[in-house]
Amino acid sequence: MKLTFSDEAEAFRQKIASWLAENLGGEFAELRGRGGPGDEHSLVSERKAWEARLHAGGWTGIGWPKNEGGQGASLEQQVIFHEEYARAGGPGRMGHIGETLVGPTLIAFGSEAQKRRFLPGILQGLVFWCQGYSEPNAGSDLANVKTRATFHAERNEWTLSGQKVWTSLAHESQYCFVLARTDPTSVGHKGLGFFLVNLQQAGVVVRPIEQLTGTCEFNEVFFDEAVCADADRVGAVDGGWQVAMGLLGFERGASTLGQQMLFKNELADIIRHAKRNGAARDPMLRQRIADAEIGLRIMRANSLRMLSGSSDGSLQKEAMIYKLYWATWHRNLGKLAMDVLGAESEIVEQAPYGLSRLQAMYLFSRADTIYGGTNQIQRNIIAERALGMPREPRG
Amino acid sequence: MIRDTAASFLAEVSSPAAVRAAMVRAEGHDQQAWQRICDEMVWQALHIPESYGGMGLGYVELIALLEQMGRFLFCSPFYATVCLGANALLVAGTESQKTTYLPKIVAGSTATLAYTGSNGGWGADSIELIVAPHNGGVVLNGKCRYVPDGASAEILVVAARSKGSHGMSGVSLFVLPQETAGLTRSWLPTMDQTRRQAELVFDNVQLDSDAIMCEPGAAWPLLEKIIDLATVAIVADQVGCAQQSLDMTVSYVLQRVQFGRVIGSYQAVKHKCADMMVKAESARSALYYAACIAAEALVDGELGADLASAASAAKACGSDACFFNTGTAIQLHGGVGFTAEYDVQLYFKRAKSSETFLGDSAYHRERLAQRLLDEGAGDEINL
Ligand SMILES: Cc1cc2nc3c(=O)[nH]c(=O)nc-3n(C[C@H](O)[C@H](O)[C@H](O)COP(=O)(O)OP(=O)(O)OC[C@H]3O[C@@H](n4cnc5c(N)ncnc54)[C@H](O)[C@@H]3O)c2cc1C
Secondary structure, three states: OOOOOOHHHHHHHHHHHHHHHHHOOHHHHHHOOOOOOOOOOOOHHHHHHHHHHHHHOOOOOOOOOHHHOOOOOOHHHHHHHHHHHHHOOOOOOOOHHHHHHHHHHHHHHOOHHHHHHHHHHHHOOOOOEEEEOOEOOEOOOHHHOOOEEEEEOOOOEEEEEEEEEEEEOHHHOOEEEEEEEOOOOOOOOOOEEEEEEEOOOOOEEEEEEEOOOOOEEEEEEEEEEEEEEHHHEEOOOOOHHHHHHHHHHOOOOOHHHHHHHHHHHHHHHHHHHHHHHOHHHOHHHHHHHHHHHHHHHHHHHHHHHHHHOOOOOOOOHHHHOHHHHHHHHHHHHHHHHHHHHHHHHHOOOEOOOEOOHHHHHHHHHHHHOOOOOOHHHHHHHHHHHHOOOOOOOOO | OHHHHHHHHHHHHOOHHHHHHHHOOOOOOOHHHHHHHHHHHOHHHOOOOHHHOOOOOOHHHHHHHHHHHHHOOOOOOHHHHHHHHHHHHHHHOOHHHHHHHHHHHHOOOOEEEEOOOOOOOOOHHHOOOEEEEEOOEEEEEEEEEEEEOOOOOOEEEEEEEEOOOOOOOOEEEEEEEOOOOOEEEEEEOOOOOOOOEEEEEEEEEEEOHHHEOOOOOEOHHHHHHHHHHHHHHHHHHHHHHHHHHHHHHHHHHOOOEEOOEEHHHOHHHHHHHHHHHHHHHHHHHHHHHHHHHHHHHHOOOHHHHHHHHHHHHHHHHHHHHHHHHHHHHHHHHHHHHHOOOOOHHHHHHHHHHHHHOOOOHHHHHHHHHHHHHOOOOOOOOOO
16 A cells, blocks of 8 residues: 655646645635535535636546547546645536536447537536436336337437436536436336436426525426437447446446545534633543544545555456445534534524534535435445345345 | 565464464464464564664565555564564664664564553553653553553663653653562453463662653653554554455455355445455555655654654554454455454454554544644645
């Protein structure tokens, strides 16, 4: 396990750190520390403008290959980018889904024409994307997707009908990648297609859903004969599942270390409150604060292990435990924050329901163990894929 | 590499039958196996610098070895000799003590460290043995308890404090051979029979000045470093135990059938196994990080400054993981897990002695909390 970065990498760190220091000011100063988990509904147009600024500085698509318009940055450099970005209080990335999910998926599975059509908009921070996987009856059991895609040979296009749900930031996105059934007689993961659907059309209705935080970050998305050109289908007509799974594989990666920097800032915040209000003298809270620090150290060591291990992106054991570990840790941190604040934890910053950062973190952290594969599903995955135990029976 | 060599050698000398045979011997280990380690494997010399006759490898390799020893419940004076005795000499010995004793360890002499008194704590306050000046040397009076392999170790490093001193002040370290007049050693029978502990009673034990290790009365910072290095090492044993308990459990639940299915197909069982893997892997991550830091600390590198925190983080999480995994192993084995015949109980007992030794998880979390929350702690979290 390597504990330090190369000199070359440290020089790269200097470069991104000073660019951020220069650019995350002026019109963008208010974005510092905003738009992260629990705050993703905030300052949306400002954060979109920030994406374009990032592009102007050459800081979008840094992990993409050079010949696809990216920077071809090494894994080490990407880690440093994310660390410095979080350290500087860089705002939650509006372009996150496009850059980390859609881009790599098109680079791996897309046609040349699709890459030419969609990658530039993502890189320039002009086109925003959302993820249309979950449906009312397809959550953990994603293969149960029922949204129908029907091909019209004469127009060489598809029409989609059905409903997606929990679609984060759909109301702020132009495009959605949609998993839909191309073969109406199929069941399970066979007979699914993967479509890049323009949301700005008559056949699409996006309805925000209020979350327990009182704000709206996710939506229901209704498709009623929504149109999608055949050229905007990725992979084989019945090969959408492979594309969808490939995409999920891109969800982990270099950004995890950046996420830890956010976590670290939150814990530092909690420690400041504990010292101020005397919670730091409570023996039980001392144990829990130390435990949170230990968890943070474990996540960091775990990432260093991932980085020192295979760089070909193959999933290792320490990677498999990661989602379950961080989600549970963060949910506990939310509870710890409230317990440290004591009576004051109840009082919101602003009537009627303007939550403080830590309150929003506490509430939003309940979602961490649900999205991206619930804790129970993570345990199934670990047991089945890492430990070789029997698969769950299916109904 | 070293991991695979260690695993295949230990599979032979530390088979379940060999462990059970060693457990009932007075000294708690098989002398022949220890001799083979010293002669064939030369593991006792692994991290001792070449200038003292050692192999000059690092702490990371040592940790890989210890992890396998935990996995195979290895009964041996290795930990006490290398992770307590040799480390103490390396960190606090004078040059002449190092040249006297380290080559002896390389040649197969056993060693240990004694510092805790009857109070059974693990910090500076736990030192109860009293030292006083005497004829240009010193005289020791009092007791040390819970000393690993304390009744058989040939070289002893002991901590004592000056009368009336408290906490970190007044602490000194000494190195002495086992045959020292006034010293009485006796085994303390233990619940975990794969390890031996002893009580050392000092009745007017007189030592020459050349037994004094570092600056008299100011030894605590060095002793703390020795303890932290030993702490990282015991976590390796915990990780090995935690992993082996998981492996044994998975293989058991995949062959045991109830209600017409292997019990490993029930989700309640699968999820417990998944949790065991999370515990083992996260403790391993904390351990590997701490091992890198320990390697740095041994050469006084800059990153070594994080040793105390890294060791406490690893011990807290290693203790929890090892207890959880060995306890869950018994649960998922059902009735057979409660028998003397099945090995899971041996891991469960070893887990408890590893957890207690050098401080349990609550002790180490509190130690971290002091660094994070108390007077002098900055607002920055050091990561
Ligand atoms: C804040 C947030 C943002 C989201 N954003 C998106 C998005 O942008 N795009 C998108 O497509 N989706 C999104 N989701 C949806 C998310 O992926 C699903 O909520 C998740 O997969 C769980 O599905 P479900 O809600 O239908 O719950 P269910 O699958 O019905 O699960 C309910 C409970 O049953 C348990 N359970 C289910 N199956 C099993 C099993 N086999 N074994 C044991 N326990 C089981 C679950 O663990 C859970 O506790 C988001 C969700 C949240 C909370």
